[in-house]
Amino acid sequence: MPAKSHIFIGVGGWTYEPWRGSFYPADLPQKRELEYMSRALTSIEINGTYYGSQKPESFIKWREETPDGFVFSVKGPRFATNRRVLADSAESVERFFSSGVLELKEKLGPVNWQFMATKKFDVEDFAKFLALLPKESGGRKIRHAVEVRHASFATAEFVALAREHGVAIITAGDSEFPQIADVTADFVYVRIMGTQEKPKAGYAGKALDQWADRAGTWAEGGVPADLRSLAAPVAKAPRDVFLYVISGFKENNPRAAEALIERVGKML
Template sequence: MPRKPRIFIGVGGWTYEPWRGSFYPESLPQKRELEYMSRALTSIEINGTYYGSQKPESFIKWREETPEDFVFSVKGPRFATNRRVLAESGESIERFFGSGVLELKDKLGPINWQFMATKKFDAEDFAKFLALLPKEIGGRTIRNAIEVRHDSFRSPEFLALAREHGVAVVIAGDSEFPQIADVTADFVYARIMGTKEKPKIGYPAKTLDQWAERAQIWAEGDTPNDLETISPKAAKTPRDVFLYVISGFKEHNPHAAIALIERAEKKI
């Protein structure tokens, strides 16, 4: 039987000083923070890989400290995306995948290739970049997502390219960045950025209900009617969903993620 799609919900990283005492118990040793967070959430987006390479031993340690069904999404390196000519990113992409990230094994989720807000859509250059992203390495499927932050990407041509290469377009929720809610791959990757100091869980209950409902609709293979899309809807196919509570009032992000997990589980 086909595997049932899953909804993974989490935050960016696990090391953030204001979480100590507000999310982590004050008595918890810092070295056990990943262990603690991975039992409360179902995924984490690793951000450090955007700034520089990590050691293979680090990926092994993270894999071993987390539950069997836990998944990490990983930021691709800025050296690949912060370029004038993206077609020249091949060496940086190869170096990233050779750095040890595959040591996460079955806990390796999507790779998020994030672009600066100043990067504009150039069809020829982006086509060459997408062609550089591996779909499989050593028998392991690689899921790629691209996070674009310029209005020029609100284009049917860009979405057609993403679909052609099986790459997900990151959905920016509650943020200053353009929201592109079109489904272009066999999974959905969303980053919501609107947590505030009040209420204590970062979002009003109604907004959390909305995002949990959207995650369920994506998992069932459809597109939420309350999110604007640019191109025709993708075929209805069940999909894994990766949803991260990012930025905003970060101190509350783990609490918002937990509230989303509780709501999503009730709907599954």
């Protein structure tokens, strides 16, 4: 694996009651759950920022409770994405970056701008939104990813637009949403949603092997041949990969993430 790329694997959030006694030890204090998870996984996607602002003190606390090398991805606020006219999102975007999220410092990973499944692709509207996303804030480079869920986005035109702005298109795995695997930024962001109850690790071993192999291919700068691409590939170059096990049978998601980390570790 190229030395310049990293593969970060995790889940959405760290507070979920069914994880207590299944993933978390039964006697672990709730206040230590982030500490525990951040030593088992290599990243977490913060969901709370989608619904409302968090306090700067919270971001500082989360940064300090996690080990060196750990990274948080953060969802952008729904007030920016759940709009008819996306160009009107400027104030919400600016408020988000002044809310304290930069207190994560070196542990701030990509920002996931998630759109509702009813939001259709309008090239002019979406171009204006992408132009609002800052390349840096507070002296720190900001990586952006967009999670689109309407079939109208599955076009080469959308891929070209994302590449123009250096924004990653989030690849949806094992879900009902359109799957776009094209590389459009200097990193790749994947959310897989197919965990089940019966396999102990949420996925069968073959499926875990497939996702680990795909992550390795992206990290090397390629695109997995078994996933849908809509445009010609970009030049091959090492890229960081952020892969999150989301939804599905949520109780098993941390175990699936652990299994993927183990497989990826054998590839290094």
